[in-house]
Amino acid sequence: MKAMLCHAYGPPSGLRAGELPEPAPGPGEVLLRVDACGVNFPDLLLVEGRYQQKPPLPFAPGGEVFGTVAALGEGVSGPPVGSRAAALITWGGFAEAVAIEAARIVPVPEGVAPEAAASVCLAYGTVLHALRDRGALRAGETLLVLGAAGGTGMAAIQIGRLLGARVIAAASTEEKRRACLEQGAEAAIDYTAEGWRDALKRLTGGRGVDVVFDPVGGAQAEPALRSMAWRGRYLVVGFAAGEIPRLPFNLALLKGCAIVGVFYGEFARREPEANRALLAELFAWVAEGRLAPHVSATYPLEQAAAALEALAARQATGKLVLLTHAATPPAGHPAAPPGGAAR
Template identity: 70%
Template sequence: MKAVMCHAYGPPSALRVEDVAEPRPEPGQILLRVEACGVNFPDTLIIQGKYQQKPPMPFIPGGEVCGIVMALGEGVEGPAPGTRVAAVITQGGFAEMVAVDATKAVPVPQGVAPADAAALGLAYGTVLHALEDRGALQPGETLLVLGASGGVGTAAIQIGKLLRARVVAAASSAAKLEACREAGADLLLDYSEEGWRDRLREMTGGDGPDVIFDPVGGPFSEPALRSIAWRGRYLVVGFAAGEIPRIPLNLALLKNCAITGVFYGAFTRREPERNRDMLARLYGWVAEGRLRPVISRSFPLDQASAALEMLAARQATGKLVLLTHPSPAPAG
């Protein structure tokens, strides 16, 4: 089979598409013919050795897949071969075939396209876990989304609206803010301009946002926290800006607010059943027409490097997805 291989830490251009042996499902695993794989910011970090997890070399990047079950490992009773499933994994998705733990596989409802299912797992799973489970976002509350034009940001806009919040989308250019508007944001905030905190205060009637979703870090985190509402919840999701902020803890005291970590990968490992139920809700929303993942572009497998470079350069709005070629039908 063909797979994108990382032999040494480095930039996306160092990745190579190679012919490798097809994986065999170990006990407790299923073998998938990958139809689509989401491309995510953690993929750009893991190939550089900058992520929390460092798989042994060589490895195949790719953390969220949708595909067809081809075979079951020992001790696995289902899903049956021929079933379309999606799964959030650590690595291995940038390939034509992948073996995944059966406990991570969630059936994909009829009417949900493989690309949509692959785009949901990591970004939308992170967002739903963050906003509902960690941030307790309530109907009518105001949600501020930083880095709102990216894949996770647009997901936060959409899920925020599904949870009946008022969403303020913050991004750094007119084009990115237009993408936020199309994703459903109620209010738009250009935080590259001076005085953005004053505009945020006006947008929120002087109260500030109840929940702040921050996948960016860097220089915007502290001023955003200073703007939060009384009893607000600040969600630490990631550090796409590259800088981990040093936050004065007196700010949490002054606003009686909570600074809450969101580590979705650990959540999926520690609470797999809750995660499966949550992903099933997301796929159900897509099947019902209530949610449509924002996919800005899809790439063939042999252009994985280009997709990662586009993501690392912050040139993408919405999600990027790799599409693989069909494989033989399942046997037995």
């Protein structure tokens, strides 16, 4: 089978097309014929050798897959062969097939396009777990989304609105802020500009924001914490900026706010039934048209390096997806543009 392989840790340009034996599902596993694979920040870290896990070389990155169940391993009763399914794995998705633990498999309803199905598990799973389970976001509250134009940020805008919150997006360029507004943010601010907290004060009437969704870290974290309302919740989601901030804890005391960690992968590992229920709810929302994952570009499998480079350069607004097979979207969904053309 075809796969995009990392032979040595380094930049994404080192990925090479290669052939691997098609895996056979072992006991407790399912063989998934991969149609689409989401491109995510952990994939970049894996290729660069900066992830907490280091797979043996050579390996195919790719941790968010959608496809068709092709075979069941010993002891596995379902899902049925031929059914549509998605899963979160650690690596192996930049390939035509992958063997996955059956417990990780989530059924995908008919009517969900492949590129959308490959965009739900990581970004939207993280966001719903963060906003509802960890942040207890309530209707009528104000949500600030940092790094709002990325895949996770766009998901936070959409789900924040779906939960009834007023969403303020923070992004670095006019183009990205415009994209955030198109996805449902009520306002968008430039969080790289000096004095950007003043804009937040104006937008909240001096009250501050109830919940901060922060997948970025870095220099913007402390100003965001200083902009919180009484009893606010600051959600620590990740550190895409590369810098883990050192926040002054006296701010949490003065504002009566909580700094809350969001470790979605560990939640999924420790509470698999709760995670499968969460993902099933998300896929139902997509099938019903209540949620529409924002896929800004798709790429064929052979252009996986270009997709990762676009992610590293922060050129994406929304999600990037590899179309591993010549998948045809269901009726009502436009065909994905070839070669990474932006939507």
